[in-house]
Amino acid sequence: xxxxxxxxxxxxxxxxxxxxxxxxxxxxxxxxxxxVNNKGYHYSYMENPENCTGCTNCAAVCPDSCxxxxxxKFEN
Amino acid sequence: MSEVADRIKEIIKPENLVYAKSPVLNDDIMxxxxxxxxGVVHRLIAEVIExxxxxxxxxxxSPVGCxxxxxxxxDIDWQEAAHGRAPAVATGIKRVMPDxxxxxxxGDGDLAAIGTAETFHAVNRGExxxxxxxxxxxxxxxxxxxxxxxxxxxxxxxxxxxxDVDLNGxxxxxxxxxxxxxxxxxxxxxxxxxxxxxxKTKKAIRKAFEIQAMKKGTAFVEVxxxxxxxxxxxxxxxxxxxxxxxxxxxxxGDLKDSSRADADLYRIKG
Numbered sequence: 001x002x003x004x005x006x007x008x009x010x011x012x013x014x015x016x017x018x019x020x021x022x023x024x025x026x027x028x029x030x031x032x033x034x035x036v037n038n039k040g041y042h043y044s045y046m047e048n049p050e051n052c053t054g055c056t057n058c059a060a061v062c063p064d065s066c067x068x069x070x071x072x073k074f075e076n
Numbered sequence: 077m078s079e080v081a082d083r084i085k086e087i088i089k090p091e092n093l094v095y096a097k098s099p100v101l102n103d104d105i106m107x108x109x110x111x112x113x114x115g116v117v118h119r120l121i122a123e124v125i126e127x128x129x130x131x132x133x134x135x136x137x138s139p140v141g142c143x144x145x146x147x148x149x150x151d152i153d154w155q156e157a158a159h160g161r162a163p164a165v166a167t168g169i170k171r172v173m174p175d176x177x178x179x180x181x182x183g184d185g186d187l188a189a190i191g192t193a194e195t196f197h198a199v200n201r202g203e204x205x206x207x208x209x210x211x212x213x214x215x216x217x218x219x220x221x222x223x224x225x226x227x228x229x230x231x232x233x234x235x236x237x238x239x240d241v242d243l244n245g246x247x248x249x250x251x252x253x254x255x256x257x258x259x260x261x262x263x264x265x266x267x268x269x270x271x272x273x274x275x276k277t278k279k280a281i282r283k284a285f286e287i288q289a290m291k292k293g294t295a296f297v298e299v300x301x302x303x304x305x306x307x308x309x310x311x312x313x314x315x316x317x318x319x320x321x322x323x324x325x326x327x328x329g330d331l332k333d334s335s336r337a338d339a340d341l342y343r344i345k346g
Binding site (some may be wrong): 005006007009013014015017018019020022023037046049050054055056059060061062063064065066067068069070071072074 | 080083086087088089092093094095096097098101105106108109110111112113115116117119172268269270271274275304310311312315
């Protein structure tokens with residue numbers, strides 16, 4: 001069965017760690033990193049990358065437009 | 077773990093791209109606080125401009141308030157207006173260049189307080205402009221003072237015991253008032269707290285720009301927004317507070333959807 005897989009790329013220096021994408025993610029893919037960026041914000045990252053379906057919900061709510069989403073179909 | 081990393085590498089390719097930042101947005105990092113609704117609305121405006129292919133024909137009027145620097149973020153022509161006077165400036169620009177898309181971007185302090193006269197008369201004249209109104213029920217930039225749209229009982233810097241009706245009056249639902257005016261073509265109230273709301277707001281902004289192209293009258297889009305710094309809550313808690321407290325006072329939905337009223341209705345008889 002073909003499975004849809006996604007991946008999120010966060011521009012970590014632009015991210016302000018507002019947590020809105022983490023809440024908006026329906027598959028618990030995203031979380032805030034323990035590390036901080038140069039501005040001291042806990043940036044968002046893919047904690048569970050295998051969950052991502054590429055639904056773009058995180059990008060829709062991101063106030064800083066720092067999220068890029070990719071989606072692909074796999075056969076297995 | 078390396079298998080997952082390999083798969084991610086396989087997915088991240090240009091042909092699999094489903095969402096990327098609009099090229100109409102500049103690379104400047106926004107000065108807004110984390111989780112601010114301004115960023116989302118800026119992005120939606122940029123996406124609508126990109127989709128309609130009107131980057132070269134759009135002129136924005138930025139307000140006084142947090143969004144004063146909107147011209148740093150959206151890559152179109154901008155004019156900064158005096159406090160509250162964005163609809164007046166937009167009127168002038170639209171009348172001199174009627175083929176351009178002109179929109180104002182204002183907060184509640186700009187549009188509903190100092191600029192109430194300009195707002196009402198621009199809409200009453202039925203100017204062919206788009207007005208985007210960010211209502212977060214507080215003066216965000218100056219440090220969280222009471223705004224006309226502040227809810228009854230809401231604690232702000234100038235109402236430390238909550239807004240008192242006897243002393244401060246009632247919250248101003250300016251969007252409902254504007255919907256009564258014959259010049260208004262499209263009046264709607266939206267929000268951006270979750271993905272579904274964001275997509276609805278984008279559709280409303282797109283519709284507003286299309287109404288301007290059809291010269292039907294003023295298109296007014298209110299976006300009920302959060303101000304996590306002013307409300308002293310986290311961005312996620314702010315969204316929840318907004319849903320619980322703002323939405324009963326500022327219900328979402330279209331308030332008016334028609335073209336400008338016929339002048340014959342208002343003409344003196346005889």
